[in-house]
Amino acid sequence: MNTRTYDSTPSRRVAFLGLGVMGYPMAGHLARAGHQVTVYNRTASKSIAWCAEYTGTTGQNDTLNHAATPRLAVQGAELVFCCVGNDDDLRSVVLGEDGAFAGMAPGAVLVDHTTASANVARELYALAKARGLNFVDAPVSGGQAGAQNGALTVMCGGDLAAFEVAKPVAMAFSKAFTYLGDSGAGQLAKMVNQICIAGLVQGLAEAIAFGDKAGLDMPLVLDVIGKGAAQSWQMDNRGKTMVDGKFDFGFAVDWMRKDLGLVLDEAKRNGARLPATALIDQFYADIQQMGGRRWDTSSLIKRLK
Structure with missing residues (x-):
């Protein structure tokens, strides 16, 4: 049961496009905060289920509704939130008739x-400006648990006024919502985030595998070193599940490979050298070959056991 309390932000008319594992609870926090929310999802049954969960009705006369297309969903909305899979999915819900x-009012955000890529963020920003609209790239960190708990970290690029x-x-679904610069800056910051996570998880996997081979009580070791300089979110939240070989939760390997693909493409463009990240991306490819496409990213340790 969600027990989050919400700040007294005035009710706004908003739309949410994409009700996946992240978008579904994010849109729910907007509804619980008192906003008038219209949702769109490619699979309409999810939109209907969302309305039923958050209002007990699927009718169109309530403050929470579902729409058949993104254009219909955004009509009259001051703010439109979107969370889909990749660049192509994003273009499919934003562009076209x-x-x-096509449905947003002038000045809407x-x-x-x-x-997604920084390139698509800049592309959509430019197209929005040409239409008298605003576009903010705002990828999130915190995973499914962060979305459910309304505690996401959001990295934003675009115009400060729109932000x-x-x-x-x-802030209905965020613990931090931070402006980082011009269009694309949010996506670039998310890439920095994923580079850090990849390295941390691989280091933790090697450390646990080493400790196991050495005959150490690894849960106890993690408790001890987690109080020192080796401490990290990954150690605190994934260390013991890695020891236990549990990977049926969290951020999927397929998603991480998509993200690292964006990182490596951007590195080719800007000249950054990412030898460890490129190697760990291939380690994740090994996990996919082992059948772990939907395992949590901490499954990197499976390669070492």
């Missing part, structure tokens, strides 16, 4: 929480 841009319009509403 049934896309969000689209906040995109998809982890400031979105922030009070987006």
